[in-house]
Amino acid sequence: MKLRPGWISAALGLMTVCALPATGAAQAQPLYVSINGTAQAPIGWTSFCVENPRDCAARRRVPRDIVLARRAWRDLNRLNRWVNEKIHPITDYEHWGVVEKWSYPDDGYGDCEDYVLLKRRLLMQAGWPREALLITVVRDKKDEGHAVLTVKTDRGEFILDNQVEEILPWIETGYRFVKRQSQSDPNVWVTLGDTRPAIATATSQ
Helix, strand or coil: CCCCHHHHHHHHHCCCCCCCCCCCCCCCCCCCCCCEEECCCCCCHHHHHHHHHHHHHCCCCCCCEEEECCCHHHHHHHHHHHHHCCEECCCHHHHHHCCCCCCCCCCCEEEEHHHHHHHHHHHCCCCCHHHEEEEEEEEEECCCCCEEEEEECCEEEEEEEEEEEEEHHHHHHEEEEEECCCCCCCEEEEEECCCCCCCCCCCCH
């Protein structure tokens, strides 16, 4: 399947009803993960930038969060679901014959990083600020490396994940957050202050 320029309108045109996430005193969990310092960029991102220099050329900007109005939340859910349904999971070794390769899944196939890259690109093309769309490395429920997209908003940080249909607050994913892109510069990565172990489930043990 070759994706076409109409993906944005198609993604945002899907019908779904999504209530805004709850906020306020009743929500005792932390809305934002803490940042500890700088980190080394993943080799997959570095190689991706060599092959896609235009997508990585960026000036430093002031950090900026999304105002998560009802329409933005609805559109975010539509796009996340659309990408998860359209792209078929495949490992880099099966796809490219290498252990690690970040790329846009333009042929309709990809692994977790490729889902993230596509969601980030579509949101940016739809006018969402790059500073609020952060590629993030986590340890999943099997304690394996995994990539998700963090969307920073005035209501907290929400995670777009190819393994989970629902968009969740970062603290509810069961993942341990390791590092992600800086808001001011996508080529600078920061360590995240999440020392919790990944939460194992009965199906992942």
